[in-house]
Amino acid sequence: MVTPTVVKTIAIQTFEQFLRQCPEEGRFEWVHGEIIEMVNTREHIDVAAFLTKMLDREVDRLNLNYVVRQEVYIRTPLTTGKTQGRIPDISVIDRDQWRSNRGTLGALTEPIQLAVEVVSTNWETDYFDKLDEYQRLGIKEYWIVDYLAIGSRDILGEPKEPTVFIYTLNGEGVYDRQAFQGQQNLVSPTFSELVLTPEQIFNA
Structure with missing residues (x-):
């Protein structure tokens, strides 16, 4: 695994400036x-x-009103009141929300339906930073796919095993968490009829 690289360290104050300064190739x-x-x-x-x-x-099988995308910027809030620009590995977005302003280069500012992060060496970002930001924004469902069991033992338990965590936003605006391993079928509020196990994902 490769740790994310700082590309520019100059002070970038706004998301619009970030989009202008961002290299054309890469994520x-x-x-x-x-x-x-x-x-x-x-x-x-x-x-x-x-x-x-x-x-x-x-989405196609059930004719759900969603789109599934990999290259979508989302503006997320911090406790300080400032914002950041995230790009989940996978975004599931209400189709009407996605089509409301397709000509813009800006990020989505309203909560999407589902964000998926596949864990890398900077696993703390997915388990703590993005978890807090996505919860604060109000993203209804968040998956952490830890296919290398790289998270801490406090999270994964002992022995550590590859795990898919599904977080769902409850009525108080806080994530509830479920963990899935091996041949357990994932339970997703967004995809209630999905038949998929962590083992299938990890062997992709």
Whole structure:
């Protein structure tokens, strides 16, 4: 796995400035005023691609009012009142929300239906930073796909095993968490008829 790389350390004050300064090739996030390149292994890419395909098939099969995308910027709030620019590995977005202003280069500012992060070496970002930001924004469902069991033992338990965590926003605006391993079928409020196990994902 490759740790995300700081591309630009100049002070970038607004999201619009980030979009102007961002390189054209690659995947980048705007974190604490810096442009961060998200560099992934082929295994990481394969896991994300498999999940994208499976969720997209489910949308088509049930004619759900969603789109599934991999290159979507989301503006997320911090406790300080400032914002950051995140790009989830997979975004599931209400189709009407997605089509409301398709000509813009800006990020989505309203909560999407589902965000998926495939864990890399900077696992703390997915388990803590993005968890807090996505919850604060109000994203209804958040998946953490830890296919290498790279998170801490406090999270994964002992022995550590590859796990898919599904967080769902409750009535108080706080995430409830479920953990899935092996041949357990994932339970997703967004995709209530989905038949998919962590083992299938991890062997993609």
